[in-house]
Amino acid sequence: MPVYSEKVMEHFMNPRNVGEIEDADGIGEVGNPVCGDMMTFYIKVDDNHLSDVKFKTFGCGAAIAVSSIVSEMAMGNTLEEARKITPALVAEQLEGLPKNKYHCSNLGAQALNKAIDDYLKKQGKKVKSKRRGKNEKE
Amino acid sequence: MPVYSEKVMEHFMNPRNVGEIEDADGIGEVGNPVCGDMMTFYIKVDDNHLSDVKFKTFGCGAAIAVSSIVSEMAMGNTLEEARKITPALVAEQLEGLPKNKYHCSNLGAQALNKAIDDYLKKQGKKVKSKRRGKNEKE
Amino acid sequence: MRRAYLDNVATTPVLPQVLEAMLPYFRDAYGNPQSIHEWGDQAREALDDARSKVAALIVAQPEEIIFTGSGTEANNFAIKGLTLARQSQGKHVVISAIEHFSVLHAAKTLEKWGFEVTQVPVDRYGLVDPEEVGTSIREDTALVSIMHANSEVGTVQPIAEIAKVVKKRGALFHTDAVATTGSIPVDVKELGVDALSLTPNQFYGPKGVGALWLKKGARIIPFLDGGVQERGRRAGTENVPAIVGLGKAAELAKEEMASRMAHLSALRDRLIEGLLSRIEHAILTGHPTQRLPGNASFCIEFIEGEAMLMLLSHQGIAASSGSACTSRALKASHVLTAMGLPAEIAQGSLLFSLGLENTEEDIDYVLEQLPPIVDRLRQMSPLYSKFLKGQQGGR
């Protein structure tokens, strides 16, 4: 086994918030199966807070644990708070990651950020298009 | 232990004919302590036969066993017979020798031959000098 | 919890008879074979005996066996030592694209030393084409090295056929037989090679020992410089207990070869058939028939190998994978890639390598445990949901 912390193992074995959100307010997909890991984050935003966060992840134990803890850390955060979830913070919350798995903690933070970006972009569009259908895809 | 045959071991443990002959008819010394082995053969000749053969040897187990068996093989031989004790024959009589010990069987045969040469040389001298003292050293 | 070790490619347990044979050489007959006394004699005799047993296993002469410290060392020794001994004749080397890293990276080192290396490709089953080896050989080819079998995908190469081509072209031929020696018949004359690497940690012998078989008369430059051990060809105090273990493992392998092969291939087929019938979108990798008796290797689509291994391990099952995430370098197995498998499919690599101590119950346990693990990971996989959506869309 790669030398994973107990926390990583716990999140890997019991990942929180796995799934998709049908009517997500934002979706962020990062990584590439060719490189080994791919993550998709789904968020619901209510009153500037992340009212729901879900993910799907293709990848190693670390990638799954990272996705799980990022979803847990982000849940209920304001968008600004969620932006502050850095790779270093993710690794710290997981009680460390093996060196060659650092990139997974990057991916988790990136995917969440991308989902927020996606939400804001849609918001912008919606503002522009005067709120024609809240959950419309681009 | 070098892979010595039982015959080598037996001759090494119980070497025959160790010693010097005070009034030898011929003495043959070969080898060099610097190279690891040195042998001195002493012979007594009676009526063209080797009536006594003795040796002293500085060297490895093989060198001692070779000296011993050569002395045994030569004992009682005519000079002509003794000349036929070749290194190959010595090795054969010893039921083989490790490759890197072949030179020891050469030394044994050489030392005996040198002692015979020495005897003949002295004989020649004696013939020339009309037998002035049989055991005279050169 | 049930435990099932199906990672015999990583290393095999040492058989009780092998360990028993080794034990006296740690504390009783612990001498150095070079020593001139009884302890040395005991050790030397043990060495000679082991050498004969290894030679018997591969139908060779005892004096052609050079003991090494590992399969990796045997390969480094062969690749570097044989080419350096022949470099005046040419500085070109031919290997296959799916060699073990101990050949591949040794060849990289040769490149740094001014050699040129040609990699012969393999087909989708991992097979090398003898013709292709023939056309890669040049006037200045010093050495050809093609592995006997690849342990990741189990494909066994047509070494004897390749040897004919190599001989015709006048090159020297080495084969890495680490994956085959002790598992399937290996006869150096039938194979027609000049040098062959092996290690018992793949056939129930100890780690830390291996051997290079080198055809009488072939020249080699020592790799480990030092003392005069192994007739000046491999320096270092001989690892007597391990060499004795190698000898015993070789003896047992020879005696039991047929029954072991029958046992393993029955289990293997049960696992392959069971898995393919229970899990959709799973691919058997390697050759369907020319494969090692204990090798059942797959790619499970839409999910990644390390995650599978971790969940299997949680159920007490040991297996391995060639996925990027399971490698330190985070690169998918060069073997799977060379066979033309797309990288995202190679990520789902899963290898069960069976051993003597496995039973039908082990196989059935895996067949029971694996499908829910695959399901669980697929439920998490964005690739799988995309696939399902695509299918729906397609319908």
Next chain:
Amino acid sequence: MRRAYLDNVATTPVLPQVLEAMLPYFRDAYGNPQSIHEWGDQAREALDDARSKVAALIVAQPEEIIFTGSGTEANNFAIKGLTLARQSQGKHVVISAIEHFSVLHAAKTLEKWGFEVTQVPVDRYGLVDPEEVGTSIREDTALVSIMHANSEVGTVQPIAEIAKVVKKRGALFHTDAVATTGSIPVDVKELGVDALSLTPNQFYGPKGVGALWLKKGARIIPFLDGGVQERGRRAGTENVPAIVGLGKAAELAKEEMASRMAHLSALRDRLIEGLLSRIEHAILTGHPTQRLPGNASFCIEFIEGEAMLMLLSHQGIAASSGSACTSRALKASHVLTAMGLPAEIAQGSLLFSLGLENTEEDIDYVLEQLPPIVDRLRQMSPLYSKFLKGQQGGR
């Protein structure tokens, strides 16, 4: 018949506690440390634990320890790997004239690769002069390698002093500490070296394993190419049982160092004094005080080593010799020669190397058995009769 093993320089028996520590790793925890499952975890933990113990013995960091397959490999790795990593800075190497063959012959290989090697001489006691090392170092010196102690004559070098000179001249410094690690205190910081070789087959651990300690930050080119083991610096399936044995042997050596040294040096002095007082024309070789605790080495004049060893062995006594006849190459020990001993005296080389399991009774047995053996061989020796005649003549 009484048996007394006094050839611990050839190899030591494995201590019961060491063997016991190793045993679980053959058949139970037999996994490969690289594997992603429980068996792999067990093996990896065992490896980490052993690494810490070895590091503790030499006062180093665990991650600075690279496990190898032998002391010979550690030396080859250091000599070849450290110089190749620095060859752009220079292709000159300094070693002593009495290095073990695994350093000496590795340096010969460097010469073939275009390096230049300077051999620093030793004095009659086998000591290297730090000044002389200093003056041999040039602008283009990539590496200096001086052994910590020579196992044939027991002389311990002033490594810390040499290190100061080497550092001043800006070269890298490796020491072959195979003869000292586990026997006398070895502290890499106090020694001031950059790299150090060791193997437990000299301190009651197993054969087939060794280690290179490499100071953090020092660059080295891998010697064994292949997999990613030892953080990419030494390829090949880790020999877990042997590494565990090394760890345990290191732990015990550290704990018991003082008492072992006291035990051995008392026996050694008893043997040296007893032998010199009982046998005329015997010379103690090596340094009278700066010597390994277990080393009692002599030259017995007028007779040859192999013959002594054979007769000693007949009495159940194991020893060794540096005579030409005891070497495969039929050359007297380069160590004795470098110390200026005339070749015919070197032929009488006789080395008793004591171990933990030796007792006063062993020593007394040797002191009882050796004199008649020496007498017997001298009675056969033409050199001795010449000497006696010379003496008579002289009187």
